[in-house]
Ligand SMILES: Cc1cc2nc3c(=O)[nH]c(=O)nc-3n(C[C@H](O)[C@H](O)[C@H](O)COP(=O)(O)O)c2cc1C
C-alpha cells in the first residue's frame with residue numbers, strides 16, 4: 001500500500017507530542033494507520049516499528065492486545081453494539097440479533113462478524129459509556145442512542161444516509 | 162416531589178445556547194479560576210484542595226489533596242499530570258458529558274492542577290470509543306493555546322503547560338492508573354505492582370505522576386474559584402462537594418444528575434429524581450458504583466454510621482432506599498460509591514443472567530498477568546453461562562463463591578476485587594436464585610440480560 005503524501009509528516013507530528021519517549025507514539029500511530037488503511041497490515045507494523053526504532057513485535061503485541069485494532073479489512077459499515085449490563089437490560093441482545101438478521105451476518109459473541117455481501121461488520125463491544133440511553137450502538141465514529149427504535153435500527157443500517 | 166439538582170460541574174452543560182467553544186466558556190467566567198490560581202502560589206492551591214476535602218471521582222474515592230502531596234518534595238525529575246478519561250466502568254457516563262459539552266472546564270482544571278503540582282506536560286488519556294470527544298478536546302486545546310491559557314508562558318505568568326490527547330483502543334484495564342501509564346508508554350497495559358510503583362513517585366517514564374479523573378479535575382477549578390473551605394460546605398463531612406450520579410437500568414427517567422454528595426438517598430434518586438421503577442415494577446436490587454461495586458438488595462437493612470458536623474459518629478439502621486448516596490454510607494452498606502454509576506434492577510430481573518452478563522465483561526477485560534484473575538474471571542463466566550444454558554450443577558453457587566474468594570486480594574491490581582465482588586455479592590444475596598438455577602433447564606425465552 002502506498003502512503004498518502006502527508007502521512008509521514010502527520011506521524012512525525014504525533015511523535016513530537018512525546019518528547020520523553022517516542023515509543024509512546026505507538027498507539028496513536030496504530031490509530032493513524034488503521035484510520036488510513038482500514039486495518040493494521042504487516043506493512044503497518046513494520047513501518048511504525050521502523051519509524052520509532054522498535055522491533056516489530058513491540059507494535060504487533062499491541063495490535064493483538066487492544067480490541068479496537070484489526071489485522072484484516074471489515075465491511076464498509078462498522079456497527080458496534082454494546083452488550084454490557086445496562087444495555088442488556090434494555091434489549092441489546094435482541095438489537096444485535098435483529099441487525100444480524102437484517103444483514104445476514106452470523107454472530108453470537110465478541111468479535112466482528114461480516115455480512116455475506118461484505119457491506120456490514122457487526123460487533124458486540126463492552127460498555128460505551130452511554131448507559132442512560134441504552135441500548136446504544138456506534139456506526140463508525142457516531143454514537144446511536146436508544147438504538148433499538150425502528151428509526152434508529154434503520155439508521156444503524158444506513159438507510160437515510 | 163422532584164428534588165432540585167445542585168449543578169456545579171454540569172452547571173452550563175445543558176443550558177440552551179451553551180457550546181463547547183472557548184467563546185461560550187469565557188462568557189460564563191471561564192479561566193477566571195486559572196488567573197486567580199496563577200496569582201497565588203502552587204502550595205497555596207494544594208492547601209485549598211486539601212481543605213476542600215475533595216475525594217477522587219474515578220472510583221477509589223481517594224483524597225485528592227493527599228494524592229498530590231505524595232510527590233517527593235526533593236524531586237528533580239519532570240512531573241506529569243494525566244487526566245483519566247478512560248470512562249469504561251459499566252454504568253458510568255458522566256465524563257462523556259463533560260468532555261462533549263464543557264471541555265474547557267476540564268482544561269482549566271488541568272492547568273490549575275498542573276500549576277499546583279509543578280507539571281509542564283500533561284496528557285488526557287481518553288478511551289478509543291470517544292473519537293468525537295477526542296476531536297472536541299483537540300479543538301479546545303488549540304483554542305486555549307491561541308488565547309494563552311495553555312502554552313509556554315500562560316497569561317504571562319512564566320508558567321507553561323502543554324496538554325496532549327492520547328486515545329486508548331478498547332481495553333478496560335487502561336482505566337486502572339498504572340495500566341494507563343504503561344499504555345501511555347506504548348506498552349501493553351499491564352498494571353504495575355504497588356509498592357513500589359505508586360504513580361506519584363514512579364509513574365509515567367518512572368517520574369512523579371498524578372492521575373486524576375475528569376470530574377475530579379473539574380472540581381479543582383471550582384475549589385479555586387470559591388475557596389476550599391466554602392467548597393467543603395457542600396455535601397457532608399468527609400464527603401464534600403457535588404457528585405454526578407449516572408442512573409441506568411429499570412427506572413423511568415435514566416440519565417445523569419448532579420447533587421451535593423449524600424443529599425439524596427437511593428430511594429429519592431430512584432423515585433423522585435428518576436420517576437420511579439419502570440412499568441410500576443418493584444425494586445429488586447441496585448449496583449451503586451459501577452458494575453464492580455457489590456450489589457445491594459431491596460428489603461435488607463444496613464448499619465450506616467452517620468458523621469455529624471461536630472465530628473461525632475452515630476450508628477443507624479437503614480433500609481436500602483434510605484441510604485444516602487455518599488462515599489462513607491455506601492461503604493458502610495458493604496459496597497462503594499465507586500464511579501457514580503448506579504444500575505437499577507426491578508423484580509422481573511433474573512440475577513443469574515445479570516451476573517452472567519457482568520462476568521462476561523470481566524473475563525473479556527482481564528489483562529491476563531495474574532493467574533487468579535485471568536483464570537478465575539474465565540471460570541466465573543463459564544459457570545454462570547452454563548447455569549443459563551441448563552448445564553449447571555448443584556455445586557455451582559459454592560464453586561462460584563470459592564473462585565471469587567480466591568481472586569480478591571491475590572492480584573497485582575484492583576481489577577481482581579472488581580471482578581470478584583459482583584460474583585461474591587450476587588451469590589450471597591440471591592442464593593435461592595442461584596441454587597434454583599444451578600439445576601434448572603435452560604429458559605425458553607431469549608435472555609434479557
Ligand atoms: C480495573 C479498574 C478500572 C478503572 N477504570 C477507571 C476509569 O475508567 N476512569 C477513572 O477515572 N478511573 C478508573 N479507575 C481508577 C483509577 O485507577 C484511578 O484510581 C483514578 O483515575 C484516580 O483518579 P481520582 O483520584 O481522581 O479518582 C479504575 C480502576 C481500576 C482498578
Ligand code: SF4
Nearest residue numbers: 528530531534572574
Ligand atoms: S488483577 Fe487482573 S487485570 Fe489486574 S493485573 Fe492482574 S490479571 Fe491484570
Ligand code: FES
Nearest residue numbers: 082087128130131
Ligand atoms: S452498558 Fe451499554 S453503554 Fe454502558
